[in-house]
Amino acid sequence: MIVMKFGGTSVEDGAAIDRSCGIVAERISRRPLVVVSALGGATNALLEAGRLAADRQLDKAIAIADALEKRHVALLASTSEDFARLRELLRAMSAIGEFSLRTQDLVASYGEALSSQIFTHRLKMLGHDAVHLDARRAMVTDETFGKAVPHPDETAARLEGLARPHIDSGKIVVMGGYIGATRSGITTTLGRGGSDYTAAIVGAAMNAEEIQIWTDVDGMMTADPRIVPSACKVKEISFGEAAELAYFGAKVLHPLTVLPAVDKDIPVYILNSRKPAGSGTRITKNARPTANVIKSIASKRGITVVTVSSSRMLMAHGFLRALFEVFDRHRTAVDMVATSEVSVSLTLDNTAALPAIQEELKPLGEVSVKDRLALICIVGNNLKYTPGIAHRAFGSVKDINILMVSHGASNINLSFIVAEADADTAMRKLHADFFREFDPEVFEPPV
Ligand code: ADP
Ligand code: ASP
Ligand code: MG
Numbered sequence: 001m002i003v004m005k006f007g008g009t010s011v012e013d014g015a016a017i018d019r020s021c022g023i024v025a026e027r028i029s030r031r032p033l034v035v036v037s038a039l040g041g042a043t044n045a046l047l048e049a050g051r052l053a054a055d056r057q058l059d060k061a062i063a064i065a066d067a068l069e070k071r072h073v074a075l076l077a078s079t080s081e082d083f084a085r086l087r088e089l090l091r092a093m094s095a096i097g098e099f100s101l102r103t104q105d106l107v108a109s110y111g112e113a114l115s116s117q118i119f120t121h122r123l124k125m126l127g128h129d130a131v132h133l134d135a136r137r138a139m140v141t142d143e144t145f146g147k148a149v150p151h152p153d154e155t156a157a158r159l160e161g162l163a164r165p166h167i168d169s170g171k172i173v174v175m176g177g178y179i180g181a182t183r184s185g186i187t188t189t190l191g192r193g194g195s196d197y198t199a200a201i202v203g204a205a206m207n208a209e210e211i212q213i214w215t216d217v218d219g220m221m222t223a224d225p226r227i228v229p230s231a232c233k234v235k236e237i238s239f240g241e242a243a244e245l246a247y248f249g250a251k252v253l254h255p256l257t258v259l260p261a262v263d264k265d266i267p268v269y270i271l272n273s274r275k276p277a278g279s280g281t282r283i284t285k286n287a288r289p290t291a292n293v294i295k296s297i298a299s300k301r302g303i304t305v306v307t308v309s310s311s312r313m314l315m316a317h318g319f320l321r322a323l324f325e326v327f328d329r330h331r332t333a334v335d336m337v338a339t340s341e342v343s344v345s346l347t348l349d350n351t352a353a354l355p356a357i358q359e360e361l362k363p364l365g366e367v368s369v370k371d372r373l374a375l376i377c378i379v380g381n382n383l384k385y386t387p388g389i390a391h392r393a394f395g396s397v398k399d400i401n402i403l404m405v406s407h408g409a410s411n412i413n414l415s416f417i418v419a420e421a422d423a424d425t426a427m428r429k430l431h432a433d434f435f436r437e438f439d440p441e442v443f444e445p446p447v
Helices: 013-027 042-052 058-073 079-096 101-127 150-164 164-168 195-205 239-247 255-264 317-330 354-364 388-394 420-434
Strands: 002-006 032-037 128-135 173-178 179-181 188-191 212-217 236-237 268-272 281-284 294-308 337-339 343-348 366-377 404-407 413-419
Touching: 002 013, 002 195, 013 032, 013 101, 013 195, 032 079, 032 101, 032 195, 042 058, 042 079, 042 101, 058 079, 079 101, 079 236, 101 128, 101 150, 101 173, 101 179, 128 212, 150 164, 150 195, 173 195, 179 413, 195 212, 195 255, 212 255, 212 337, 236 239, 239 255, 239 294, 239 366, 255 268, 317 343, 317 354, 354 366, 413 420
Parallel strands: 002 032, 002 212, 032 173, 128 173, 212 268, 236 281
Antiparallel strands: 179 188, 268 281, 294 343, 294 366, 337 343, 366 413, 404 413
16 A cells, blocks of 8 residues: 655645545555645644634634635535634634643644545545545544654554555545544644654555655755755655755655654655656665765754853863753754854754743853854765865855854764855855756756
8 A cells, every 4th residue: 555645735725636636546556545734824824813813813813714614615515514613612712812732733633634524525526435534533642732742553553443444445545644632532733744744654554665745846856946946856865865854944844754664664755746747756765876965955944043151161071961951851952063162052943942941051151042043954965975065065155154064963964054034045056056967867857
């Protein structure tokens, strides 16, 4: 069997859904299990409605719900019942003025809960034998609302009972991505962009032959095509390279996606639902060497650098432990670190706990914070052992101020920090330099 995941743009309206249903229909002999995202933009709209309701701007929240209802009802009339429930929920939230992570998950879950019903309905209308599986019955997670962690074994056991018999009898199973539930049945989500992760967890649980991520670009590109229009498709990329790119801003793939698939050696393809005849990008365990070395460049905005300076650090040990313990206590991930003899700089992309972190860092030294920065990340296997890469990279961006650098920790990534305002220029300059020529073995120009 195979797992086919369709992202928001691949199910944004009736035409997109029909196109995606057609792609599934052509692969029925491979026994597909379909994972769908919410209709394009629906998750953002739902969360905005929730935020407005909790902020006691109920009219605006209801207006968003009404507009979403129109989109959904046009595709499946019965979804109006769900919208009646959603409006009740929004009213209750505005009465208590609360929007906890748990409630956010419940509100956001409407997106995938409904898109998966719509997709199933459409497949049936087109004459296919399809069954809907409520993801909240199959995807078992812990209780970390907003970013729940799946329990793979329990999820696998549930899928064996709920999905396998249908797949074996030739039916197409359709479920929502991104959403799940705790053991006691409370709705959770896997974090934004989490439908890719659902696809990987399900693929690993069902021992899929292949996981296909259908999206709105030809595959993993040499840069985000929205920033660098001349970006080219990468035919094949390793799990390690893809994970770095995903983590550092290549939104095309959720960072965690690759892990369950790596463990089981399941090939993952990124494919374009608007051009289904394309060969996409294959994500493999080991990368083939390439003359270019660099496979792709990613950027991540909204980065904050925290610097702690203290003369007590001079020749002392235990300082870094004390420093990292502060971030650990506040469950805040650090992406990049640079140290000098008397100071440490680290980057964060989640600043929710920053005020508390700053307070707790004060006893360690002088703390300074700089925000509105961007991380630029150049990725390619064996980059660490290839002379000239750093020279070329920094040469390309010689007119741009670089605030922090990380190189050498991994064999595949060179990253640095610039002002957010410089990020797109840096991307274009780097891309123009590193991809002056495309090795046809590795890259495929846009058609
Ligand atoms: P989906 O809704 O299908 O999950 P996403 O919006 O999450 O799609 O991801 C696809 C988008 O990722 C593309 O439209 C593209 O702009 C962006 N992107 C960023 N970096 C890359 C990259 N290196 N290759 C391809 N797409 C990228
Ligand atoms: N719909 C969710 C989001 O927008 C999950 C996903 O699309 O992957 O984040
Ligand atoms: Mg996505």
